[in-house]
């Protein structure tokens with residue numbers, strides 16, 4: 001690799017899924033019109049919220065664990081380069097190979113070449129946000145390679161030619177009836193068909209997926225995964241999952257390729273232990289997840305014979321370089337912040353345009369792409385703070401959103417809002433003028449009908465479309481004070 | 489004790505009765521209340537909309553106006569949250585260390601009304617009488633930024649004649665969020681619809697909270713729906729006798 005000078009690059013355009021086609025408010029409006037989506041999401045997030053709350057509340061030292069989770073990540077990020085080099089040494093020492101990918105294009109090229117070298121045209125995949133982020137499946141398809149998702153929810157999304165809408169439950173926007181219809185319609189087209197009388201019973205649906213996937217597991221010779229963690233001291237990778245499909249992919253094929261964001265490294269097994277407590281409780285609301293797979297290099301006669309680790313930057317170094325944004329790299333993708341977010345709950349994941357939706361997506365996507373490429377996401381929050389409260393690594397998302405908003409404003413040209421904000425600030429710095437301005441707000445009484453303001457011109461019409469405003473009072477507070485308590 | 493009222497721009501312009509109630513309550517409890525008239529706005533709207541540079545002069549003005557008081561009380565968790573959690577950072581951003589210290593000193597002595605009553609005044613019974621069925625909405629900034637906890641509820645429990653009913657999903661945001669209500673009006677309205685439905689389900693005659701901004705939002709939704717539930721600030725209930 002050549003020497004790298006200057007500011008690290010952001011995630012490139014035209015590849016992967018970190019940018020949406022529509023600004024958030026427009027995409028959200030579409031989503032809000034979908035009553036089925038809202039009821040699916042409302043039910044699913046309420047269930048998972050309650051489960052999480054119960055298993056977090058029972059941990060006596062949750063606050064301490066959470067602080068440790070934040071501190072370990074911060075320490076890693078402060079010296080990320082050395083931890084990654086240690087990880088590389090250990091992976092190589094145990095018979096694996098390590099590839100460094102500056103961005104999505106490089107990572108896709110590396111993985112495509114590796115698969116090509118095996119001569120295979122089909123690969124099985126473990127659920128992975130990172131490969132969604134870089135658009136790996138699309139890149140493989142262009143090279144004539146079919147990537148088959150094996151996580152149940154990812155399978156549903158793939159069969160329906162849909163996009164994931166949640167980082168843990170990618171098909172959270174679908175209910176059972178929709179899933180049954182997708183299975184019946186699509187499974188036979190690409191492999192083992194769904195049983196003829198498939199019902200919407202969860203057990204039957206899971207069994208249909210099992211039968212469909214089993215054929216894939218048994219024939220696949222190449223698997224692609226992400227990673228939840230990598231332990232630098234031994235070069236061990238870890239995938240945390242619920243279904244066991246990951247375990248199949250990680251052990252059956254001959255070649256395993258893992259694509260991992262560079263922020264996933266932890267120094268030691270002791271550090272890993274903290275996250276293995278934080279993650280399942282925060283994500284699925286379980287004390288412990290059913291399957292935690294860990295592997296270190298290759299071992300003849302046990303699992304894959306070839307192991308490749310692709311370390312992905314794709315805007316992460318740029319995020320690390322930003323003192324206001326780097327805490328986003330602590331994220332362990334538990335999705336607790338999505339499940340408590342009142343905005344996410346109502347609009348779902350697609351409205352965010354990126355594979356990373358919800359509160360963390362509103363921060364992480366603009367950090368990876370640069371705020372200029374995702375200017376509406378930092379505003380997609382009422383700053384209610386519920387996300388920060390539940391985050392197991394204490395990412396202060398509201399404060400980061402506010403900072404990103406100032407970056408968006410700084411990068412945008414003159415517009416009416418800027419002039420209005422400057423004007424208001426100018427008046428507010430002049431108490432006498434401000435006193436007069438407050439009195440003048442009484443003019444708005446002219447807009448009143450039946451004791452309230454029901455209609456205002458743009459941009460305030462956005463308020464009055466669904467909400468009344470009270471009539472301004474006849475006397476401001478300060479005028480009352482001067483009248484009753486003496487002169488200014 | 490020299491207590492200054494930080495009135496907040498919204499109360500000054502739109503809800504003078506909330507300011508009057510705060511003054512009456514504090515005077516009834518024996519405090520000598522002052523309202524420095526050079527105060528204007530804490531700059532929260534500018535900060536949260538991305539105009540931090542326009543907020544810095546307002547931080548300077550705020551720190552200047554309120555220097556020297558023993559306690560600064562505001563009937564708004566949101567504005568106190570801005571003073572406590574944003575002013576020092578904004579001052580640091582401006583590179584003015586003196587301002588950072590001045591802002592921090594003011595922030596330390598700034599209290600949201602329920603905090604002042606419970607922690608400084610030291611009593612939950614403020615002698616109020618309010619014979620109505622009331623439900624309380626804990627605003628996001630009182631709950632998660634200031635962590636006022638159950639202080640407002642304890643104050644309400646001590647009000648004579650008051651019938652307090654629980655609000656379902658109380659801790660969920662009403663969808664106001666400052667300019668969020670305009671920039672993401674559709675999402676904001678969807679959140680509000682759920683909040684007003686919760687309020688109506690309680691059968692309360694009055695919905696109260698510690699922030700006039702959120703009450704303006706909830707009240708605006710209730711009024712548009714023709715509901716008869718009134719929105720009344722906590723200060724107004726505590727000032728009633």
Ligand code: SF4
Nearest residue numbers: 331332334335337391
């Ligand atoms: S930001 Fe925090 S709560 Fe959200 S997904 Fe990441 S770790 Fe979980």
